[in-house]
Amino acid sequence: MSDTIKPSLGNLLQVLAPPLIWFLHLTTVYAAEALICIGPAAAAATMMAWTTTLATAAALTALLLTAWTLHRGNAPHTQSLGSSRFLHGVSHLLILLSLLGIAWTILPTIFLPTCA
Numbered sequence: 001m002s003d004t005i006k007p008s009l010g011n012l013l014q015v016l017a018p019p020l021i022w023f024l025h026l027t028t029v030y031a032a033e034a035l036i037c038i039g040p041a042a043a044a045a046t047m048m049a050w051t052t053t054l055a056t057a058a059a060l061t062a063l064l065l066t067a068w069t070l071h072r073g074n075a076p077h078t079q080s081l082g083s084s085r086f087l088h089g090v091s092h093l094l095i096l097l098s099l100l101g102i103a104w105t106i107l108p109t110i111f112l113p114t115c116a
Contacts, residue, residue: 022098025059026105037115045114052109
C-alpha cells in the first residue's frame with residue numbers, strides 16, 4: 001500500500017464542520033427573524049434578542065469544541081492525517097472564517113431594529 005492519505009468521512013467532516021455550523025447559525029437567525037416578524041410586534045425585539053443570543057452561543061460553543069478537538073488531535077480522523085497537516089490547517093482557517101461569518105450574521109440584529 002502507498003503512504004498517501006486516503007480520503008475518509010472523518011477528514012471530510014473535519015473540513016466541513018465549521019462552515020456547516022455557520023450555515024446552521026445563519027439559517028436559524030434569519031428564519032427566526034422571518035417567523036418572529038409575522039407575529040405581534042410587542043414581543044418581537046425580546047424574542048429576537050433571545051433567539052440570536054442562544055443561536056450564537058450554540059454556534060460559538062460548537063466551533064470552540066471543534067477547534068479544541070483539532071488542537072488536541074485526539075479525534076480519530078486527525079490521527080489519519082500523518083505528516084500532512086494541510087487538512088488540519090484548512091480546518092483551522094475555516095473555523096476562523098466561520099467565526100467571522102457568525103459575527104457578520106449578528107451585526108444586523110445588533111444595529112438594526114427588529115422587523116425593520
